Amino acid sequence: MxxxxxxxxxxxxxxxxxxxxxxxxxxxxxxxxxxxxxxxxxxxxxxxxxxxxxxxxxPPILLPPPSMIWTKLTTSLDILRADFVQTFLKSALAGYGMGCAAAFLVALAIDRSPFLQKGLVPVGNFVAALPIIGIAPIMVMWFGFDWQSKAAVVVVMCFFPMLVNTVEGLKASEVMQRDLMHTYAGSYWQGLTKLRLPAAMPFIFNGLKICSTLALIGAIVAEFFGTPTVGMGFRISTEVGRMNIDMVWAEIAMAALAGSLFYGIISLIERAVTFWHPSIRS
Amino acid sequence: MTKRPGMLTRAKGAALPVLTVVAVIFMVWYAAAAILNLPWERDQAERAKVEFILTDALSNTMSQERPVLPAPHQVAQEIWKTTVQKKITSKRSLIYHGWITLSATLLGFLFGTILGLALAIGIVYNRAMDMSVMPWVIASQTIPILAIAPMIIVVLNAVGVSGLLPKAFISTYLAFFPIVVGMVKGLRSPDTLQTDLMRTYNASASQTFWKLRLPTSMPYLFASMKVAVAASLVGAIVGELPTGAVAGLGARLLAGSYYGQTIQIWSALICAAILAASLVAIVGLIGRIVERQMGFAR
Missing domain, CATH: 1.10.287 (Helix Hairpins)
Incomplete structure (x- = not known):
């Protein structure tokens, strides 16, 4: 000491x-x-x-100092890059894209039916609170060990938060504004693209941000249930077994960096798209 | 999670649509079970060299031993068998496993709430903390803690901390974030008029806190506690994965996936869902009672 x-x-x-x-x-x-x-x-x-x-x-086996993690990180960039491509680019991003797009389209579809809305939104809220990560073993069984099963987990994880947020957002325009569109004789699509979608953007981006962290978590945790010998989740669980804790921390630093960048990029796009919103202007 | 006034009245009007949606989900589930399990039946028929009769095969898909997708009633039977018909102390009782997960969840939730409250109070009362800690609180959630769970468990095991606490730590990490964010908003929710009134009363900082800020933040507290309790259940389940499937709902999931016991996976999953829903409902109920007692008009 x-x-x-x-x-x-x-x-x-x-x-x-x-x-x-x-x-x-x-x-x-x-x-x-x-x-x-x-x-x-x-x-x-x-x-x-x-x-x-x-x-x-x-002992470094319990808590390696940051300098040691940094050396490990810089010396094993190849492995980290392969893991990043497998977990982030293939599983997380693919699942994120598919899940959010599907939820967005479903939200647009059920937006026209108040009955479906009343039924789906409580169910969606319910499902969003569930430990969805638990379906990971099922998805691995259905879609195999490679990235497809991880993407499937991410799709399911992203779907409901995105759906609930988009449906909320589509209700965000005011009656007065919708009446104005009506007096302009705007069609449904004009009303949607020119008023309601822009008004929904803060909500949609809220959903996108929530899903961005969920996507990475889903992709990594799903790898604990079976994976080819590459990927962040695989690396973390095997290196923990071999007590290479510095490698685990390097992988964590990588995941944190990727997660923060992903979140940051979405926030930047949000600022550009919802420049009119009071929270951005102030 | 946003709060909506008049949740109860809305709930009554939504009963029919919700039931419809749930019914549709069950129908889709049965249909999917039939479609997904059919190839196996066809295989069996071919192997046994018997004629493949679609209607028989379809009815068989509902009662396979290791189906690709078990039918809802199979899952319900399994849950019934492993909760009511097994002794609670039995290793195969879902109540036993559920309790292990629940205790870690509740402990983590408690820690998370306390930590979240402390951080929120610090952030609201100290400008330096607001500027320096708040960005890191947000950044902390972009770190996929669930991914680090195995390391935390293994490392804490190595130092001699095992059992409930490591899982509770993971739950804490997931639970404190919604509390901090919600309570910072809640503690700042009194408007200038109200804080000015406290000033004219010459109220001290602690009086302002106990008599104005804390009471006005109650709706925010319960809204974020609902999110936090759901998150800490997820933390506890994932925390059980790396311990090698010893006990708990997460362990049931892992064991089920090792041995291809789909029915076991699904029953553990449904149990986790029921647990999550009841926890959220209980917190919501307590919140409603407290808010009514405190005279929040709803």
């Missing part, structure tokens, strides 16, 4: 925290501060982790 490292890390943490408090209270509106404060907080967490993991001599 080397107390110097631990005390140093804690001192760094306290100093950074004091700086953050000072910055946040001094320049609350500044853009740079708004960016800098959370970044400093993240760096502090890493320093604290590194200091405690090294200082307290925690």
């Amino acid at each position: 080397s107390w110097g490292l631990i005390i140093g890390a804690i001192a760094f943490w306290l100093g950074a925290w004091a700086l953050n408090v000072w910055l946040a209270n001094r320049f609350p509106a500044s853009r740079i501060v708004r960016f800098f404060v959370p970044v400093l907080f993240g760096v502090t967490l890493l320093v604290l982790w590194e200091g405690i993991a090294r200082g307290a001599n925690i």
Whole structure:
């Protein structure tokens, strides 16, 4: 146990925290501060982790320090890339696309029937709260070990949150606005494309964002139930078995990065599409 | 999850459509079971060199031992057999496995709620925390925690923490997020008029918190607790996967998938669904009672 490292890390943490408090209270509106404060907080967490993991001599099998994970990550890029392609590009993205598109089309279809809406929305809400990940073994049985079964899990996981959100969104336009479309003699499709779909976009993007994290989780967890010898979920479960915890953390860092980027890209598209919404304009 | 006023009155009007949809789902399920299980029957007939009679084969698809898709009544029978007819202490009783999952869920939910509340209070009362912690709380959810579950379980096992706690940790991680987001919104929901009134009363920060902010945030708390309890059940189930199918609903899923016992998988799945639905319903009910007692007009 080397107390110097631990005390140093804690001192760094306290100093950074004091700086953050000072910055946040001094320049609350500044853009740079708004960016800098959370970044400093993240760096502090890493320093604290590194200091405690090294200082307290925690065996790397339990908690490897960030520097060790970084070396592992940079030295095994090939494996990580193969896993990324298999899990993210093939399973998660394919399933995400199919699930969200299907839910969107179904929402458009049932939007014309209040009866179906009243019936499907509560069922959809119910299913959205269920542990859908449990169908993973069934899908592996039906669609085989490769990415198709993972994509199927992701499709089912994404379908209901997306459906519920889209149906909500299609109701978001106001009566007054719909009446205006009516007085313009707008057809159903004109009303849909020019008023109701744009008005539904905040809800649709909310669904897309929820599904983006679900998709990655679904793809990775489904791999625990059977997979070819590639993929993030496969790597995590086998490397845990071989006690290569640094490799597992590298894979996690990869997954977190991919998940955050995916979420970020969707948020960027959202900002561009729903530029008129009060939450973006303010 | 958004709150809708008058849920009860809406529910009455929706009974017929919901029942229709559920009936359609069952019909599709039966049809799918027949279609998916038929090839196996055809195989059997060919192998046994007997004439393939469609009507017989169709009725057989409803009672296969290891169907591709079990029919609903087979699942119902299995659930009945493994809940009512088995002793609760038996390793094959779904109630036994369900209880193991439920206890981890509830513990994780409790931790998650406490952690979420603490973070939300910190975020609302401390600007530095608002700016630094909030983005990371959101980022934390893009990390697929369910994927890390096996490592957490194995590592905690190695340090000697095993059983309920590791699973509860995963549940906590999933449950705290909706609570933080909901409660930050809820604690900030009193409008300026109300906070100004507290100021004119010369109320201290803790008085403002206990008498204004906390009471007004109750609807938000229960709305996010409904999401959180469902999430912590998912966490507990996934937390059971890597322990090698010892006990719990997740273990039943894994064991079922190892041995191709589709009926067992489906019955565990349906049980998990029932559990999730009842947990959400119970939290919702408590929420409604509390809100009525506190005089929220609904």
